[in-house]
Amino acid sequence: MPSDRYIPSAEAMTGDYLPEPPPDWPECLQARLRAIVGAHPFGWWSAANEPLLHEYVRALDMAERLQAMLDALDVQTCPVAELQGLLQARDRESKRALSLARTMRLTQQSVAPSTASRALERGASADAPWIVPADSEN
Numbered sequence: 001m002p003s004d005r006y007i008p009s010a011e012a013m014t015g016d017y018l019p020e021p022p023p024d025w026p027e028c029l030q031a032r033l034r035a036i037v038g039a040h041p042f043g044w045w046s047a048a049n050e051p052l053l054h055e056y057v058r059a060l061d062m063a064e065r066l067q068a069m070l071d072a073l074d075v076q077t078c079p080v081a082e083l084q085g086l087l088q089a090r091d092r093e094s095k096r097a098l099s100l101a102r103t104m105r106l107t108q109q110s111v112a113p114s115t116a117s118r119a120l121e122r123g124a125s126a127d128a129p130w131i132v133p134a135d136s137e138n
Helices: 009-013 027-038 047-072 080-103 115-122
Strands: none
Touching: 027 047, 047 080
């Protein structure tokens, strides 16, 4: 029997926790973190996933910085090695951001309702659509 001194970790890790950006971050990163946090429902965040969120924001920022560097390059005169290095770095940061987003279940696929749940919400019957009820007229 649990004592009054301890609570289940799931209860302690959920609820009204809202991650805050580190105060030493630039305003653009702080705004991005707040926008990401604000785009998810109440109780989504916990102290356990805050480090992942920080890394996600950093990865997004770095991928965008690298892309801006690529956009500013003149591809005709740029050495191939430099272009290749920037492309690899940008791709690495993009993959890192995507991996972190999946880990935190931030992707559309992880939060979008499934076909089955939408059917249940609509109150669809369990019968297959090609089965016609016996009392219907043809």
